[in-house]
Amino acid sequence: MAASSLSFSPKTITSSPRPKTNPFINHFSHSLQFPIASSTSRAIFTSPTTSIVPRASSVISRATNDAASTNTNTFHGLCYVVGDNIDTDQIIPAEYLTLVPSKPEEYEKLGTYALIGLPSTYTTRFIDENETKTKYKIVIGGDNFGCGSSREHAPVALGAAGVAAVVAESYARIFFRNSVATGEIYPLESEGRLCEECRTGDVVTIEMAESRLINHSTGKEYKLKPIGDAGPVIDAGGIFAYARQTGMIPSQN
Amino acid sequence: MASSAISPTRTSSFINKKDFGRFCFSSTSQLSIHKCKKSSVSKKIVSVMAPQQSERSPATTGSVKTAMTLTEKIMARASEKPHLVPGENVWVNVDILMTHDVCGPGSIGIFKKEFGENAKVWDREKLVIIPDHYIFTSDERANRNVDILRDFCIEQNIKYFYDIKDLGNFKANPDYKGVCHVALAQEGHCRPGEVLLGTDSHTCTAGAFGQFATGIGNTDAGFVLGTGKLLLKVPPTLRFVMDGEMPDYLLAKDLILQIIGEISVAGATYKSMEFVGSTVESLTMEERMTLCNMVVEAGGKNGVVPADTTTFKYLEDKTSAPYEPVYSDQQARFLSDYRFDVSKLEPLVAKPHSPDNRALARECKDVKIDRVYIGSCTGGKTEDFLAAARVFLASVRAISINYFTTSGQTIDSIKTSYLLNSSLRQLILGKKVKVPTFLVPATQKVWMDLYALPVPGSDGKTCSQIFEEAGCDTPASPSCGACLGGPKDTYARMNEPKVCVSTTNRNFPGRMGHKEGQIYLASPYTAAASALTGYVTDPREFLQ
Numbered sequence: 001m002a003a004s005s006l007s008f009s010p011k012t013i014t015s016s017p018r019p020k021t022n023p024f025i026n027h028f029s030h031s032l033q034f035p036i037a038s039s040t041s042r043a044i045f046t047s048p049t050t051s052i053v054p055r056a057s058s059v060i061s062r063a064t065n066d067a068a069s070t071n072t073n074t075f076h077g078l079c080y081v082v083g084d085n086i087d088t089d090q091i092i093p094a095e096y097l098t099l100v101p102s103k104p105e106e107y108e109k110l111g112t113y114a115l116i117g118l119p120s121t122y123t124t125r126f127i128d129e130n131e132t133k134t135k136y137k138i139v140i141g142g143d144n145f146g147c148g149s150s151r152e153h154a155p156v157a158l159g160a161a162g163v164a165a166v167v168a169e170s171y172a173r174i175f176f177r178n179s180v181a182t183g184e185i186y187p188l189e190s191e192g193r194l195c196e197e198c199r200t201g202d203v204v205t206i207e208m209a210e211s212r213l214i215n216h217s218t219g220k221e222y223k224l225k226p227i228g229d230a231g232p233v234i235d236a237g238g239i240f241a242y243a244r245q246t247g248m249i250p251s252q253n
Numbered sequence: 254m255a256s257s258a259i260s261p262t263r264t265s266s267f268i269n270k271k272d273f274g275r276f277c278f279s280s281t282s283q284l285s286i287h288k289c290k291k292s293s294v295s296k297k298i299v300s301v302m303a304p305q306q307s308e309r310s311p312a313t314t315g316s317v318k319t320a321m322t323l324t325e326k327i328m329a330r331a332s333e334k335p336h337l338v339p340g341e342n343v344w345v346n347v348d349i350l351m352t353h354d355v356c357g358p359g360s361i362g363i364f365k366k367e368f369g370e371n372a373k374v375w376d377r378e379k380l381v382i383i384p385d386h387y388i389f390t391s392d393e394r395a396n397r398n399v400d401i402l403r404d405f406c407i408e409q410n411i412k413y414f415y416d417i418k419d420l421g422n423f424k425a426n427p428d429y430k431g432v433c434h435v436a437l438a439q440e441g442h443c444r445p446g447e448v449l450l451g452t453d454s455h456t457c458t459a460g461a462f463g464q465f466a467t468g469i470g471n472t473d474a475g476f477v478l479g480t481g482k483l484l485l486k487v488p489p490t491l492r493f494v495m496d497g498e499m500p501d502y503l504l505a506k507d508l509i510l511q512i513i514g515e516i517s518v519a520g521a522t523y524k525s526m527e528f529v530g531s532t533v534e535s536l537t538m539e540e541r542m543t544l545c546n547m548v549v550e551a552g553g554k555n556g557v558v559p560a561d562t563t564t565f566k567y568l569e570d571k572t573s574a575p576y577e578p579v580y581s582d583q584q585a586r587f588l589s590d591y592r593f594d595v596s597k598l599e600p601l602v603a604k605p606h607s608p609d610n611r612a613l614a615r616e617c618k619d620v621k622i623d624r625v626y627i628g629s630c631t632g633g634k635t636e637d638f639l640a641a642a643r644v645f646l647a648s649v650r651a652i653s654i655n656y657f658t659t660s661g662q663t664i665d666s667i668k669t670s671y672l673l674n675s676s677l678r679q680l681i682l683g684k685k686v687k688v689p690t691f692l693v694p695a696t697q698k699v700w701m702d703l704y705a706l707p708v709p710g711s712d713g714k715t716c717s718q719i720f721e722e723a724g725c726d727t728p729a730s731p732s733c734g735a736c737l738g739g740p741k742d743t744y745a746r747m748n749e750p751k752v753c754v755s756t757t758n759r760n761f762p763g764r765m766g767h768k769e770g771q772i773y774l775a776s777p778y779t780a781a782a783s784a785l786t787g788y789v790t791d792p793r794e795f796l797q
Contacts, residue, residue: 090763094764098387098394100401102361147552152471170522171522173554174454174469177470178473181472239476
């Protein structure tokens with residue numbers, strides 16, 4: 001039986017943001033490169049142990065020899081800026097919850113509705129008319145991003161739309177956990193109110209190793225909080241993939 | 254003023270966690286429960302500092318006992334650890350996993366993908382599957398999702414599946430319940446001391462039973478389906494001490510709106526909220542559920558009310574499963590204490606578009622409304638409808654008194670008068686609602702109560718009779734209804750930008766359907782009073 005073949009190892013992973021020193025910083029290399037990826041392409045993340053397709057679809061991996069323990073991910077692209085308390089009804093309104101995220105074609109469909117619940121005060125559409133993916137790889141928000149319903153459809157819709165990372169001042173608990181568990185997006189925390197510093201359409205780069213966000217449109221740099229132990233889980237593509245990669249649960253045939 | 258009734262005090266710094274000498278575990282006897290509660294409202298006792306103790310291992314001291322909160326104790330027991338402190342990540346054994354038609358199919362999909370097509374769930378009696386969200390709709394995908402649940406329950410021989418097949422007449426489905434959080438309680442799945450997880454953020458409702466209950470996503474639920482365990486972080490606890498006699502125009506919804514307004518929609522993020530005090534002790538189980546239901550609206554991980562005789566009595570005819578309540582220790586560490594004198598509070602609303610956008614109901618008396626909605630896991634229980642009926646009944650009296658003080662006649666002489674014309678008859682029967690008033694009982698049991706239970710003080714009338722006389726819509730089929738909008742053909746969904754007073758729990762943009770819709774969250778008293786006037790209305794206009 002499946003259950004008996006699992007070995008549980010407490011404290012091996014955590015899915016909460018923890019203010020601790022980033023083990024990845026020392027491994028950072030200054031040779032920055034931004035491979036150009038089209039908004040619909042899926043980059044392959046490779047590690048020495050296994051090869052998987054990450055759900056955070058626009059992850060640009062700069063492969064190193066110890067990729068499994070070093071988070072050198074960089075995200076580069078346009079950002080879409082929202083405010084405080086963006087709840088999951090705004091990320092994916094309830095009428096679309098009939099779509100089942102574990103069904104591939106419905107997963108894609110969920111992506112086309114990402115952030116469609118934002119009020120009309122947001123004059124720029126997150127996904128252009130007749131498009132299925134967003135051109136904004138990074139969403140920047142304020143406090144309490146993802147509050148409200150526990151619907152996993154929310155991080156899934158963002159990931160399926162082509163979002164790689166959300167940068168917010170803080171997250172609602174279940175949204176953060178669902179983001180990590182699914183590996184859909186990196187829920188990164190900013191040190192200050194980036195939603196007031198950046199504008200929709202600004203070109204930004206997130207350097208995970210440096211815990212840094214660079215706004216190329218304004219020329220400013222901002223510090224991010226390290227994602228800690230949640231990073232490798234998202235790198236792997238979610239808790240199940242991570243658990244297999246690290247031997248917590250047996251690999252599938 | 255409302256906010257003056259609160260005084261947050263930090264107690265954590267006064268408590269030494271290695272407080273060996275003074276500590277004793279609370280037993281489940283009423284005596285110690287009482288003792289515990291008494292001390293919980295006394296600032297003096299918690300400020301006693303124990304002498305500093307050096308760290309000693311269990312091997313040298315025997316059984317090490319560290320004071321814990323109710324939530325910490327449940328998680329310690331569920332993770333088979335002697336004690337826990339907030340911040341620890343532990344694998345907990347899950348007593349009940351609940352899922353529904355919106356998140357069940359996705360959770361099942363993940364379970365099958367990760368554990369194999371032929372995998373079996375960890376325990377067929379610990380999984381409770383409750384279709385409730387999108388039931389009475391012609392949306393094919395929504396109907397299919399209930400089919401997916403049914404197929405899975407048959408395949409896995411799941412014991413508790415509250416199925417619905419005949420969508421045309423819910424009464425033809427004896428197994429069908431309705432809103433999961435209310436059904437869980439009514440069917441005896443909520444038990445003190447246990448761990449209940451569900452793929453719905455309002456799973457925290459079950460904390461009313463003194464258990465740990467919280468919402469999780471599909472992926473986590475898929476994991477629980479296969480293993481019966483989940484890695485959870487132990488939350489620190491905020492304690493809300495509510496004392497004072499509850500005025501008869503207030504309901505638990507007013508209390509939780511007061512709290513959320515105080516601490517904000519992110520004030521309890523990652524934290525547990527424990528509700529204690531003489532007011533909380535006086536609340537019924539359904540009212541305690543209202544209190545715990547909305548902790549997630551403050552960002553809370555879970556909410557708890559310590560189990561007491563009210564809890565045990567409610568459970569008497571609902572479960573035969575043994576359960577063991579636990580209670581916060583006298584020296585347990587709380588991140589902070591908030592104190593409320595409930596007797597000073599006034600009826601509240603949460604204005605659009607956030608549950609923490611608190612205002613006094615009377616401050617919004619000029620807000621014209623288009624409709625009233627009474628329903629959902631937090632505001633569609635039997636007592637919520639009884640409360641609404643009480644306001645409609647009171648409106649009869651309010652009008653009668655006004656009339657008779659000017660006419661000098663008695664109610665009996667008016668009733669028997671052959672001169673009684675139709676408008677006067679209407680006056681005697683009570684006020685009519687001024688706006689469409691939608692009633693969605695949470696469960697089939699609630700629906701039956703509306704048609705069977707006599708409303709106190711009504712000479713034997715039922716809620717349904719009182720609602721009909723007041724001109725409300727006929728009570729709808731039990732489900733989550735329009736609380737979260739749902740498919741376009743959902744009953745009472747806000748398909749136009751209307752202004753609604755609702756007994757539900759969220760008023761985010763678009764929550765009930767239309768993005769420009771405006772939702773005022775309120776108690777059933779306030780909702781019914783507002784229905785009678787067509788404006789947001791303080792229920793004291795009718796209840797006093």
